Amino acid sequence: METTNPVKFSTEGVARIQLLGTFTRLNYQSCDSSRYFTTAERVLTARKVKKHSSNGLVPIITPISASPSLEINDSLSICAYLAQSYPEFNLWPRDQHLRVLARSATSGMQSGYSEIRNRYNTNFVASYNGIVPATFQSKNEIDRLLAVWNQSRIVTMERSKVLGEKDEGFLFGEFGIACAFFWHILWRFRKYGLQLDAASSEVLA
Numbered sequence: 001m002e003t004t005n006p007v008k009f010s011t012e013g014v015a016r017i018q019l020l021g022t023f024t025r026l027n028y029q030s031c032d033s034s035r036y037f038t039t040a041e042r043v044l045t046a047r048k049v050k051k052h053s054s055n056g057l058v059p060i061i062t063p064i065s066a067s068p069s070l071e072i073n074d075s076l077s078i079c080a081y082l083a084q085s086y087p088e089f090n091l092w093p094r095d096q097h098l099r100v101l102a103r104s105a106t107s108g109m110q111s112g113y114s115e116i117r118n119r120y121n122t123n124f125v126a127s128y129n130g131i132v133p134a135t136f137q138s139k140n141e142i143d144r145l146l147a148v149w150n151q152s153r154i155v156t157m158e159r160s161k162v163l164g165e166k167d168e169g170f171l172f173g174e175f176g177i178a179c180a181f182f183w184h185i186l187w188r189f190r191k192y193g194l195q196l197d198a199a200s201s202e203v204l205a
Contacts, residue, residue, distance in 0.1 A: 076110045079177045093172045098159055102178040105148055105171070109181045113141050120188045132192045145185065146198045152178075153202040169202075 046056060053060045057073045061081070072078050083091035093099045115137040134142070152171050160167035167173050171182065188194060196204065 076106065076181070079180070083177060090174060091177045093174070093176065095159055095163060095165075098156060098172045101152060101155060102172045102176065105152060106178045106181045108148065109178075109185070113145060113185065116141050116145070116185065116188060120192045120194070122184055122187065123191050124187065127191050128193060130193075132194065134194070142194060143198055146196070146203065149182075149203045150198075150200045153200060157202070 049058055050056050052062075053073070054071060055073065059073065059075055059078060061072045061078045063070055063072075063081075063085075072081055079091065083089075093102050115135065119135065119138050120132075149171065156172050157167055160173055165173065168175070170176070170179050172178055189196065
């Protein structure tokens, strides 16, 4: 399996946070953040969470350099903070046109597709063979999701040609926040064998 070098964010010259271990796995053990949960703590009780999060919510990031102490909840807010703090990593596309589309797609993923989320639970172990029943609502959400991906790839290919930039084949060219947010949905497609008939060849590549 091809991997990439870890992306680390530094505070005052010391690596403190690893947002993306690789494009294929998140290496929690290599994180050097002041507050995080190790893979050994698989069962997180409310008491354990409260030790690190004053409002009891996770995920959470506490920037070491922030004064006064700052706690950021919500995965999209965390990613937005890191993208703004470390623009050199291009977590959002550099191009304004693609950046707007990426933010819109990510926000839609954050707040939408409830039927897919609820009907097809996140499952990293088992795979289902045969035909998995789909409701009318889930079919509509799948079609809408594939339409977003198709349009994202079409626009990204066009913009990459205009800008003379390399298109790495991810949703908006380079791997970024939008790709990370759609990852769990991609896993559902894989594990439940959801239909990809409406997906373009670029999306399936």
